[in-house]
Amino acid sequence: MMFGAPTHRIESQIQATAKTLDIHCSVIYLVNFMIISFQDDETHTSDLRFIKQGSALDLNRLTQLATIHYEVTHDLIGVQEASVEISNLMRAPPLYSRWRMVLIGGLASVAIAPVSFHASFIDLLVSYGLGSILVIIQIWVASKSDVLSSLFEIVRFGTGSRLTDQLIVTIVSFVSAALSSTGLFCYSAITSSSIVLVLPGWPTMIAALELQSRSLVCV
Numbered sequence: 001m002m003f004g005a006p007t008h009r010i011e012s013q014i015q016a017t018a019k020t021l022d023i024h025c026s027v028i029y030l031v032n033f034m035i036i037s038f039q040d041d042e043t044h045t046s047d048l049r050f051i052k053q054g055s056a057l058d059l060n061r062l063t064q065l066a067t068i069h070y071e072v073t074h075d076l077i078g079v080q081e082a083s084v085e086i087s088n089l090m091r092a093p094p095l096y097s098r099w100r101m102v103l104i105g106g107l108a109s110v111a112i113a114p115v116s117f118h119a120s121f122i123d124l125l126v127s128y129g130l131g132s133i134l135v136i137i138q139i140w141v142a143s144k145s146d147v148l149s150s151l152f153e154i155v156r157f158g159t160g161s162r163l164t165d166q167l168i169v170t171i172v173s174f175v176s177a178a179l180s181s182t183g184l185f186c187y188s189a190i191t192s193s194s195i196v197l198v199l200p201g202w203p204t205m206i207a208a209l210e211l212q213s214r215s216l217v218c219v
Helices: 007-020 059-073 079-091 098-116 121-143 146-151 162-180 187-194 201-212
Strands: 024-030 033-040 045-052
Touching: 007 024, 007 059, 007 201, 059 079, 098 121, 098 187, 121 162, 121 187, 162 187
Parallel strands: none
Antiparallel strands: 024 033, 033 045
């Protein structure tokens, strides 16, 4: 849940781990909320646990977690060793520093601009600046306030709220319109490429996977 795994994948991993450890449990997953019930067949009692965790897309740590799960379910490592590795993984710093994320955000806008929006060279310079500013706002400004962090959740959680998208698009649109009024810049190329990071690619893919697995509640 913390690293952004698909919901149907989370349930299957828990059930596979429980089967390996000979634990009887039932799992119900809602959006960012999970209910796990552990059953004891000898005493006919159950232990109900609630887990609330916002989803954050981190493919690097998600891959490492999948490796740990594979090693546990195939008896390559023990539960205690896996618990230590998971704890270390949860406390590990992000793979990329903040300034590298700003650089990557600008490069993402530059990479998509000439391919999809036929941007010129000077359009690329503006797209890089606006794309970098977008990431800076998401990382530094949003992290200073709990209220703003709930709005600027695009980088952290893989998807942004509708209000956040509208705010960022409005700012980029005004800047692009001001530059295009000079006749040197293309408004559509700058605007479209600068906001490429707010496009819901990952959430759309997850929704398609959930529909395919018939997990309609999570969608």
